[in-house]
Amino acid sequence: xxxxxxxxxxSLDDRDTLYALRDVLEQDAELLWHKDRDLRNxxxxxxxxxxxYGDYLRCGAMxxxxxxxxxxxxxxxxxxxxxxxxNGFQILCEAHLLPGALTRNRxxxxxxxxxxxxxxxxxxxxxxxxxxxxLLRLPIKHGEGLYVAPEDELRRIEDRGQVLVRYVDSTGxxxxxxxxxxxxxxxxxxxxxxxNVFGLMPHPEHAVEPMLGGEGGLKIFRSxxxxxx
Amino acid sequence: MRVKVYITPxxxxxxxxxxxxxxxxxxxxxxxxxxxxxxxxxxxxxxxSSSTDAASEVKRMCEQLLANTVIEDYRFEVEGA
Numbered sequence: 210x211x212x213x214x215x216x217x218x219x220s221l222d223d224r225d226t227l228y229a230l231r232d233v234l235e236q237d238a239e240l241l242w243h244k245d246r247d248l249r250n251x252x253x254x255x256x257x258x259x260x261x262y263g264d265y266l267r268c269g270a271m272x273x274x275x276x277x278x279x280x281x282x283x284x285x286x287x288x289x290x291x292x293x294x295x296n297g298f299q300i301l302c303e304a305h306l307l308p309g310a311l312t313r314n315r316x317x318x319x320x321x322x323x324x325x326x327x328x329x330x331x332x333x334x335x336x337x338x339x340x341x342x343x344l345l346r347l348p349i350k351h352g353e354g355l356y357v358a359p360e361d362e363l364r365r366i367e368d369r370g371q372v373l374v375r376y377v378d379s380t381g382x383x384x385x386x387x388x389x390x391x392x393x394x395x396x397x398x399x400x401x402x403x404x405n406v407f408g409l410m411p412h413p414e415h416a417v418e419p420m421l422g423g424e425g426g427l428k429i430f431r432s433x434x435x436x437x438x
Numbered sequence: 439m440r441v442k443v444y445i446t447p448x449x450x451x452x453x454x455x456x457x458x459x460x461x462x463x464x465x466x467x468x469x470x471x472x473x474x475x476x477x478x479x480x481x482x483x484x485x486x487s488s489s490t491d492a493a494s495e496v497k498r499m500c501e502q503l504l505a506n507t508v509i510e511d512y513r514f515e516v517e518g519a
Contacts, residue, residue, distance in 0.1 A: 267506055274503070303506065310509045313454050357451055357509055391452065
């Protein structure tokens, strides 16, 4: 399969994602420029973390109107896979490819730490390599990761199993203390209704080797590869 | 035409900045303060032949970019209207 990783002005983790895909997972991956419209036949498009357009106005609000995003939206509408990590998750929400929105952390502080997330639904292209309720250790680093959605929307995404990962403690319980940013229902990542678009605040690309402190992120990338095979 | 746009978090949406401001005001002794909501204020000029035209233009700006209507409400004033 082919991967495309989009570089926006202000993206930080595009090259880390490329490293995870190419060097660790031996995938055919390349960078896509935000001003281009060509996805170069990518089967899965990754929107990486960072501070696209300086986070001006709202995180992801400007990036959503980049020329490449038009192609990403069309790719998603055709059923193509899209993964948004951190700022990429914010962009996908702003582009209305995912429900809800991300706002300032409850603490108002930027958070950089390791969290545990529980895989809530393994019947998706992004989680099929994980066991039901498997716990993954992943890093987070964000100032605006508090997930919110209107009540009825929240009920809908919970009922349909669109919440793919939730912040939990070491025993797997979604306690308030284990919720780093105050996200509603401890939501760390959601998929769209047809499960081909997924966004999450934790960074799987930073957890792909023991040297990086863990390999929890491989589960997400391996799921995508497995689903495509 | 000068337009003033006010963007505020929707009622019911968590507003951690508003809460922090409320707590700070209370710690300063302003005990009568109620819930605080923190929003954005945007001022812009728009070339339009009438304030009605300006208003419909600004409404589109708000819907498309200035506000995220999932979590924010907006209102605006066209000066001189």
